[in-house]
Amino acid sequence: MNDMHFSTPEQFAQLTAFYRTTLLEDVIPFWLKHGLDREHGGIMTALDRDGSVLDTDKSVWFQGRAGWTFATLYNTVERRPEWLEAARLCHEFSRRHCVGPAGKMWYSVTREGRPLRMRRYVYSEAFAAIARAAYAKATGDATAAREAVELFATYLRYSFEPGVMAPKFEPARPAKGLAPLMIAIVTAQELRANLREVTVSGRTCTEWIDVCVAEIERDFLKPDLQALMEQVTPDGQVLDHLDGRTLNPGHAIECAWFVMHEGAVRGDARLIRLGTTILDWMWARGWDDEFGGILYFRDVFGKPVQEYWHDMKFWWPHNEAIIATHMAWKLTGDAKYARWHRLVHDWSFQHFPDPGFGEWYGYLHRDGTVSQRAKGNLYKGPFHLPRMLLQCGWLIPGR
Amino acid sequence: MNDMHFSTPEQFAQLTAFYRTTLLEDVIPFWLKHGLDREHGGIMTALDRDGSVLDTDKSVWFQGRAGWTFATLYNTVERRPEWLEAARLCHEFSRRHCVGPAGKMWYSVTREGRPLRMRRYVYSEAFAAIARAAYAKATGDATAAREAVELFATYLRYSFEPGVMAPKFEPARPAKGLAPLMIAIVTAQELRANLREVTVSGRTCTEWIDVCVAEIERDFLKPDLQALMEQVTPDGQVLDHLDGRTLNPGHAIECAWFVMHEGAVRGDARLIRLGTTILDWMWARGWDDEFGGILYFRDVFGKPVQEYWHDMKFWWPHNEAIIATHMAWKLTGDAKYARWHRLVHDWSFQHFPDPGFGEWYGYLHRDGTVSQRAKGNLYKGPFHLPRMLLQCGWLIPGR
Numbered sequence: 016m017n018d019m020h021f022s023t024p025e026q027f028a029q030l031t032a033f034y035r036t037t038l039l040e041d042v043i044p045f046w047l048k049h050g051l052d053r054e055h056g057g058i059m060t061a062l063d064r065d066g067s068v069l070d071t072d073k074s075v076w077f078q079g080r081a082g083w084t085f086a087t088l089y090n091t092v093e094r095r096p097e098w099l100e101a102a103r104l105c106h107e108f109s110r111r112h113c114v115g116p117a118g119k120m121w122y123s124v125t126r127e128g129r130p131l132r133m134r135r136y137v138y139s140e141a142f143a144a145i146a147r148a149a150y151a152k153a154t155g156d157a158t159a160a161r162e163a164v165e166l167f168a169t170y171l172r173y174s175f176e177p178g179v180m181a182p183k184f185e186p187a188r189p190a191k192g193l194a195p196l197m198i199a200i201v202t203a204q205e206l207r208a209n210l211r212e213v214t215v216s217g218r219t220c221t222e223w224i225d226v227c228v229a230e231i232e233r234d235f236l237k238p239d240l241q242a243l244m245e246q247v248t249p250d251g252q253v254l255d256h257l258d259g260r261t262l263n264p265g266h267a268i269e270c271a272w273f274v275m276h277e278g279a280v281r282g283d284a285r286l287i288r289l290g291t292t293i294l295d296w297m298w299a300r301g302w303d304d305e306f307g308g309i310l311y312f313r314d315v316f317g318k319p320v321q322e323y324w325h326d327m328k329f330w331w332p333h334n335e336a337i338i339a340t341h342m343a344w345k346l347t348g349d350a351k352y353a354r355w356h357r358l359v360h361d362w363s364f365q366h367f368p369d370p371g372f373g374e375w376y377g378y379l380h381r382d383g384t385v386s387q388r389a390k391g392n393l394y395k396g397p398f399h400l401p402r403m404l405l406q407c408g409w410l411i412p413g414r
Numbered sequence: 415m416n417d418m419h420f421s422t423p424e425q426f427a428q429l430t431a432f433y434r435t436t437l438l439e440d441v442i443p444f445w446l447k448h449g450l451d452r453e454h455g456g457i458m459t460a461l462d463r464d465g466s467v468l469d470t471d472k473s474v475w476f477q478g479r480a481g482w483t484f485a486t487l488y489n490t491v492e493r494r495p496e497w498l499e500a501a502r503l504c505h506e507f508s509r510r511h512c513v514g515p516a517g518k519m520w521y522s523v524t525r526e527g528r529p530l531r532m533r534r535y536v537y538s539e540a541f542a543a544i545a546r547a548a549y550a551k552a553t554g555d556a557t558a559a560r561e562a563v564e565l566f567a568t569y570l571r572y573s574f575e576p577g578v579m580a581p582k583f584e585p586a587r588p589a590k591g592l593a594p595l596m597i598a599i600v601t602a603q604e605l606r607a608n609l610r611e612v613t614v615s616g617r618t619c620t621e622w623i624d625v626c627v628a629e630i631e632r633d634f635l636k637p638d639l640q641a642l643m644e645q646v647t648p649d650g651q652v653l654d655h656l657d658g659r660t661l662n663p664g665h666a667i668e669c670a671w672f673v674m675h676e677g678a679v680r681g682d683a684r685l686i687r688l689g690t691t692i693l694d695w696m697w698a699r700g701w702d703d704e705f706g707g708i709l710y711f712r713d714v715f716g717k718p719v720q721e722y723w724h725d726m727k728f729w730w731p732h733n734e735a736i737i738a739t740h741m742a743w744k745l746t747g748d749a750k751y752a753r754w755h756r757l758v759h760d761w762s763f764q765h766f767p768d769p770g771f772g773e774w775y776g777y778l779h780r781d782g783t784v785s786q787r788a789k790g791n792l793y794k795g796p797f798h799l800p801r802m803l804l805q806c807g808w809l810i811p812g813r
Contacts, residue, residue, distance in 0.1 A: 121584075131587050132582065187528040257469045321460075327722060
């Protein structure tokens with residue numbers, strides 16, 4: 016794939032075809048064959064290199080994320096019954112077994128659907144919301160559409176209403192995170208795409224996006240540091256502690272393309288520029304000049320990072336960087352983004368795929384050697400990689 | 415240090431002198447100079463390579479662990495006023511700022527002592543208990559002795575009384591861990607060594623050790639698998655899930671020497687054999703034949719391990735393996751343990767020390783290169799390394 020590039024229409028068509036083929040002939044078949052649980056419903060994602068099951072426990076995140084992936088394939092690529100059936104299995108398992116007391120969802124359940132773990136935060140709810148919305152679009156199921164809105168409302172309430180989510184820290188260290196805002200943006204984008212402009216907790220999807228983008232720009236984006244912080248004080252100050260200084264470049268680059276995508280939907284050049292600014296700064300923070308690839312964590316002042324895997328190469332930041340550079344090039348035509356796209360594309364496809372059994376490894380050492388051979392777990396399943404292949408193979412910004 | 419070995423009395427004396435010198439001229443001065451907080455009391459452990467402070471937040475674990483280290487040096491090596499003063503600073507900070515509501519201790523506090531985080535579990539209490547006991551021994555402070563007993567009682571209640579500690583998992587996956595039993599053993603050993611045979615929650619220290627060793631042997635030790643499990647069902651079955659299969663060889667080797675030490679204290683050959691059996695099996699699981707050093711996690715069936723740092727080399731498993739092989743050799747005279755001690759001693763001292771600024775790096779890649787240059791954080795401070803140097807430089811089993 017090394018001579019694929021954006022330079023000519025033929026090369027671009029070849030690149031697009033490559034993403035499509037990888038999605039349809041490698042990645043999706045892997046999960047349909049090995050992960051889908053036709054006995055108990057839902058999907059198992061803890062799969063070994065060859066697809067054999069490492070752990071039957073089910074991630075609630077992934078009943079939503081995989082359900083979204085299969086329904087979105089059905090909605091945007093082709094109306095294949097096997098994709099709708101996969102979406103239905105995830106959807107029904109999620110509805111039946113993943114909702115706990117008072118509508119708050121579990122974090123993990125057994126293969127049969129008995130609850131294993133509840134966590135404080137509410138990403139299970141956000142991922143279920145986008146899955147319900149895509150399923151509603153695919154089937155016209157009004158209950159799924161209503162539940163998507165309810166789940167997003169639960170997500171928003173726990174994430175942004177003071178006092179609803181149990182705090183991790185005592186009042187001496189007030190802080191807020193980038194992640195809840197990002198997930199609110201992408202969830203609102205998905206609900207709007209699949210259910211139209213619904214109103215949730217008193218705001219339309221577009222209004223929620225406006226609120227969240229504004230807060231990110233005001234409190235998390237630091238022009239003097241050329242960085243997008245992961246965590247700040249409630250009024251947007253940098254927290255000069257180990258956690259507060261820790262940047263997650265792949266995560267910030269994911270935020271960059273959520274914002275660029277919003278700019279494309281609205282035809283808003285200012286939002287596109289905000290997205291490319293985040294991309295520019297966080298590419299500079301994350302790209303590993305020595306070994307290639309995107310480093311997992313960096314300290315904003317270049318100090319040591321506490322998290323042990325700070326210099327590892329995980330699959331998903333590479334997926335996000337491939338999308339963001341692809342999108343930035345399409346929206347701006349700046350050749351820099353074509354170069355960056357090629358850099359991260361080539362590094363990723365040289366190191367992550369497993370030609371022996373398909374799909375990607377998830378966890379590489381800094382130098383690109385495989386650290387762990389499994390294809391999935393509670394965090395890795397059919398989401399980041401197929402979303403990237405779908406974004407770069409089909410979807411144009413503004414769908 | 416490569417020609418140090420146990421073969422002759424001269425070589426053994428040289429090895430002992432090396433451990434003593436490293437402790438007294440390198441490790442302890444580093445923490446006294448850079449970590450001790452003479453302004454607010456207590457100790458800061460998040461130090462960069464050169465000792466500069468990376469984060470002023472204080473680990474409650476380390477107010478106890480460091481307090482124990484300094485008081486134990488004072489009690490066992492030499493009555494140096496600077497060590498007693500360091501122990502006092504940690505002791506008073508811990509008493510004043512680290513105890514939360516209902517006697518449960520915080521997990522972290524600010525430099526000034528304002529609470530930052532409470533966790534479900536109770537290792538803060540166990541580490542404070544051993545520190546109070548050592549401080550009581552050093553000073554005759556009866557309050558410290560009483561508090562040591564009370565803290566150990568709190569530890570035992572949260573760890574072993576059903577329903578007291580908030581569960582992490584729902585009832586569908588009942589499990590119990592090795593760590594609470596191990597920490598109970600070493601805490602009881604320390605209280606007995608410094609306060610004599612006190613009674614805590616209805617059992618003497620020795621009786622608590624008996625109960626915990628028996629449970630480890632009955633439920634966690636698996637002769638058919640030649641492994642000491644980290645986690646089992648309440649009746650001692652292997653949990654065939656990612657977490658349940660995960661072995662922590664360095665942790666199990668630490669358990670091995672706690673048990674050997676108990677055998678030495680009692681002159682009980684059966685306990686010594688139990689300890690060396692654990693060491694034998696878990697050395698085979700943990701030693702990295704390809705790169706040397708002790709791997710962090712292994713799956714009991716050789717499957718992939720979920721934790722990202724599974725193949726990294728952390729400082730503390732090496733400290734535990736140095737102690738365990740040293741102790742096993744002294745107690746059995748088996749030349750195998752002298753060979754293993756040399757292997758792990760040489761690998762550790764070739765890779766962890768920082769001749770530039772002193773102390774050890776904490777986090778190496780599998781191949782022994784430095785992953786992160788800091789000398790400490792909330793988990794690394796003056797405990798595992800000085801305890802190893804103290805054990806191998808002075809203390810004989812049975813003190």
